[in-house]
Amino acid sequence: MQQLLLDVFTPPRPSLVNFIVGQNAPVVHELQALVRGASASPFILLYGSAGCGKTHLLKSMASLLGAPVLAGQTRFVFKPGDQALIIDNLEALTPYSQVQLFNAFNSALADRLPPAIVLASEHHPAELPVRDDLRTRIQAGLCLRVHPLSDDEKHHALQSVAKSRGLELSPEVVDYALRYFQRDMGSLMAVIDSLDRFSLEQHKPVSVNLLRHWMKRRESLVVREQ
Known part of the structure; x- marks a missing residue:
């Protein structure tokens, strides 16, 4: 019971302000830089064990970037006009959605749209259960470990x-x-x-x-x- x-x-509504930082100051710094357009990469993968705060951070970024958080198992269609693409549980992406995410990366590289892609997974980047070309795109961005408190x-x-x-x-x-x-x-x-x-x-x-x-x-x- x-x-x-x-x-x-x-x-309380998740935000970068009420996120308990612990060892994750570099992660919060990079996310804040992404919002300002000053990040080293517009592509960020957050990875770490369940309960470490990844979803809190994604919801915070969704509020700041004006985009919804998509569940990995939910089928989505990439639209070049989207302001940001935010996906949780990346390991659950269907083959169709993996293609859509790959297209989003290619569009961002060619046309800067969407200007931000933020992803989260429990898996280390090298162990992501996705197609090889998509994994390569993800690893080319910032891959930041989120440490539990x-x-x-x-x-x-x-x-x-x-x-x-x-x-x-x-x-x-x-x-x-x-x-x-x-x-x-x-x-x-x-x-x-x-x-x-x-x-x-x-x-x-x-x-x-x-x-x-x-x-x-x-x-x-x-x-x-x-």
Whole structure:
């Protein structure tokens, strides 16, 4: 049941500003440069393990570049007039979509349209399960690894964000959240947002006992909604 609790949260809208950087300062720098038109390449591949923040970064770029995030398994047709092409789960591209992406690269090289192509995959660039000519195009751009946050970095990030809101989080509360909730930062931030509101409602400081009380209330809401 605890796994269902996060279904009722509304995490903050992803942006480069609220992305928890950790070891990924070079990645954020290159994405910001791409938005300004100052990147070393208009083609960027983000790769790394699940939950490390790739989708957050893609959604941030989608807002900045005015283009949707396409799922790798979704069939798409390349249109030369598109302002940007943003694709998540690159490893799931169908053969047809691989051809479309290859055409997009060729168009960008010849006509500078689209001016930006941003992709994400769990696979290292050399191990992408795509056709060879497409892999060559991708590897010619910037291939940036996105590093997951360590537990210490998550501790620090959660406590820093909470402190900026006037909310005190003890190490025990953060440990409890890391133990019982999804460990990606978007989900953890949603937990902190809701816990902050619950603390104000109850007129009690945040503690492990308050967190347990809040979890029981959310669980009962999910049960009733089912």
